[in-house]
Amino acid sequence: AQRVTQPEKLLSVFKGAPVELKCNYSYSGSPELFWYVQYSRQRLQLLLRHISRESIKGFTADLNKGETSFHLKKPFAQEEDSAMYYCAPPSWGKLQFGAGTQVVVTP
């Protein structure tokens, strides 16, 4: 089945350290993937989308067709980045998430 997978359930990093959240996909071609974030006691919200190639809150993600990955990266983690992150499939498919990755940034 076509899906996105996030192999890491928990990432614990120190403030100022780089952080990378892994996302792999099984779609063909160049799927337009998304990253969503859920901060504590807040609703899910869009973090960034592949098509825009924007850097949001210092995060970037690049589609690697060779590795079928869409990893999320930030060079210097901040405490406010502590949240649950979800890689999401293209908008033409059903919005089914993987396991998500909990990021904990410690001072």
Add this chain to the structure above:
Amino acid sequence: GAVVSQHPSWVICKSGTSVKIECRSLDFQATTMFWYRQFPKQSLMLMATSNEGSKATYEQGVEKDKFLINHASLTLSTLTVTSAHPEDSSFYICSARVPGLNTEAFFGQGTRLTVV
């Protein structure tokens, strides 16, 4: 901007009763909405895809007679938990995509259901 509003934010009900949760898209029309269940510190589990004017599509293992979904208009989908039991206690979330190509989804604030 686009907003998805869920109501109620929390509800407590007795075992055996039914509870209805509403999901509304504000400022946009949503032909498709999604319903999720989220357990503490876990990912969102897709329960069903709600399609305006037609039957919902349920994920494997989700009882359609227990979780009734109605999507009667382009801005409203409802999830009714029928004959609720304590094991149905959970956090339920809805989402809707803005129509168009490569569009993002917006999420409701969630509904905390407690069945006593």
